[in-house]
Amino acid sequence: MITRPEFVKDPVEVVRVIDPGALLSSARWQRRFGDSRVHMSDAELRAQFSQAVAIRDEISRLTRDVRELRCIKQQVAARNDLVHGMSAADPLVKGSTDLIAKLDELESRIHNPKAEVVYDILAFRGGAKLYSRLSSLYDAATDSDGVPTDSVRALFADEKKLAERSD
Secondary structure (H helix, E strand, O other): OOOOHHHOOOHHHHHHHHOOOOOOOHHHHHHHHOOOOOOOOHHHHHHHHHHHHHHHHHHHHHHHHHHHHHHHHHHHHHHHHHHOOOHHHHHHHHHHHHHHHHHHHHHHHHOOOOOOOHHHOOOOOOOOOHHHHHHHHHHHHHOOOOOOOHHHHHHHHHHHHHHHHHO
């Protein structure tokens, strides 16, 4: 049984792991995993799966970026604590404080760091951030009964450009 589906690259592999030797066919896939009223070809399943994986990978990349930002911020703050009180280090502390502010601003463009619970993403000025918007797109791509719509693809392309600009 698959416990970590994020490592699966292809829906065919899902079937093979669950039932070794089984070939993916639309009818078999629908009987075992889906709604019998939904009829998707193998190509449509693969398109849906590949779009979902692309969105998931972008969300994972953003998560990694936020962790790195926080790590850098923590290191800079720790260094500031070490040199606190040294008059010769005042320019360094000032520059570091400015860097921490910029790192906080960059993190706030990716997600809402002040949110305390999942549904709190809209509670602050600025609304949903990049991470939240990508999560909604991921839900739209995975919860649909067909290939991702052109709107989902276009929105993902736009959000990906925004994420790349944040780098």
